[in-house]
Amino acid sequence: MAARTDTPLVEMRDVSVAFGGVKAVDHVSIDLYPGEVVGLLGHNGAGKSTLIKCLSGANKMDTGEILINGEKVEIHNPRDARRYNIETIYQTLALADNLDAASNLFLGRELITATGLMDDSRMEAETRKVMGRLNANFKKFKSPVKALSGGQRQSVAIARAVYFDARILIMDEPTAALGPEETRMVAELIEELKAQGIGIFLIEHDIHSVMDLCDRASVMKNGKLVGTVNVADVTDEDILGMIILGKTPAPAS
């Protein structure tokens, strides 16, 4: 965390989003450095999902700008986001339930043969490789993902994000639907990805996960940014205070 002088991987400056008359996100600025996990916290409706969807291309921002490696970029849709190696694991997982794991993993980025047709066997082979790394117990390669357990579906969604060399990863409550074993697996994966220099935005409700996994935490309340703190410098009580009361702890940056 010493490298605070270099350019951030992602910088979202002064972002505002309004739905009708409601300001869902109100002039919020956050940033993310390579190899860092930044937690985004706040109550339901605090605006964290709306804010992060501007980065993943699912929402449009009304004002503000996004910089990647210090350069201003335009992200209008999920395809733009993918072009900047931004990958998102949505809370809903965003899987097509009627398709199998390989079809979901490569959805929108199918491998094709020289004839222009999809190369299904190569996609399945690649899926077997990446799933073997992420979740060695995964065997249901031929079933539609609706036949899979919550944890297996989660592995497919995670595999999709990490397979395509993500540099910026957005995880929206990745462990919400998981058992303890699978939660541990996700935590290990986050550590591994961090070590590879990937920057991760983690939207999380569980304060213990935040304390364990995040380097910094940005807290939002009613669409506004309460503050950003170094997790090592504060206690979980401090962060809860920020979430509930919107109060910045005294020594925070």
Next chain:
Amino acid sequence: MATDSASDGPAARKTILKTLEFDTRLLGMIGAFVVVCLVFNVLTDGRFLTPRNIFNLTIQTVSVAIMATGMVFVIVTRHIDLSVGSLLATCSAMMAITQTQFLPALGLDFGNPLIAPIAIIVGLATGALIGALHGWLIGYLSIPAFIVTLGGLLVWRNVAWYLTSGQTIGPLDDTFQLLGGIGGTVGTTGSWIIGLLAVAAAFIAIVQARRAKIRHEFPVKPLWAEGALMAVSAALIFGFVATLNAYEIPVRVLRRSFEARGETMPQGFTEAYGVPFSVLLLIAVAVVMTLVARRTRLGRYIFATGGNPDAAELSGINTRLLTVKVFTLMGVLCALAALVASARLSFHSNDIGTLDELRVIAAAVIGGTALAGGIGTIYGAILGALIMQSLQSGMAMVGVDAPFQNIVVGSVLVIAVLVDIIYRKRTGEL
């Protein structure tokens, strides 16, 4: 992991069907079709399963079956198209007036070889344009497909009426009529050649699928199972060709054609129809549409969007443009169906394609396309069309009164969907 078998359950019992990797749903539909045929064959004292009736059944099914393949994509993407019958009428009207009025006015006389291709291109363009318009209204302006195509049902039926002033237009160009069915067949030798090519293609497909699996070290079926699959497909293809080749051209028709050429027919001369061009067209459509559904990105996006529109959108799929593509394809298929339907009649009539929208939707749904989206097969829709047509003409042959015919067809539709729902619940697909 490569040693793990393709079966999903940890201790899945390997039945013969499982080893063959046959689709049990397909088998069920074929079973239902066979039962329908056998029952009618008994009721008609063996007149139902004659080469002649099978020939007629096949050519009567083509028009609806062609549209049903497109309806699968429409329903899979959670839309509906109520306008296909009317769209067929407009395309048919455009093709009819092109060949009988526009082109002759431009100096292309009757019998000119350019008439049929130009008329067909005009028809296909009409279908594509109207389909694209529907798709744009649905995808980009977010009007529900039900409303857009309900409007289309009225609009295009009456555009066709207006274009032709409600008149029957005919006779159509001779080359054009070749695609109607009995008026254009490839003959016995040609049919056997096509049968051989089809069997060869099936063998190559099976071998290539196996090679691709071996290359990626996936589990493969035992060799005897592949062999059995090849034998079954060869038997089906040759059986179909043999049946159509067994339908001989009536002697009086032959004698007339010899007289027309100024010759006398040799004693004992016989000739059979063989495979009609319209059936070849349907087979071509089925192969292309199956390829699109399974092996192209377009097909993958159609099924992904049907399964979860939000996920498709978030995966970077342009679902609005996809809607335009799906309805454009539907329009083109309506034009092809219009070509076959009007060529079979040898003229364009004002009521052509009336109620076809219901037959087409019924065929797709009987064939296992789920209205909730995401599920459907091309072969299912074609089988569905064949089952509907068999019921209809079987009852007509038995002499069932017209109202009862429709009552039965309507009930079969509802029961077929019920059976499908029960099947999916049992297999955990739903």
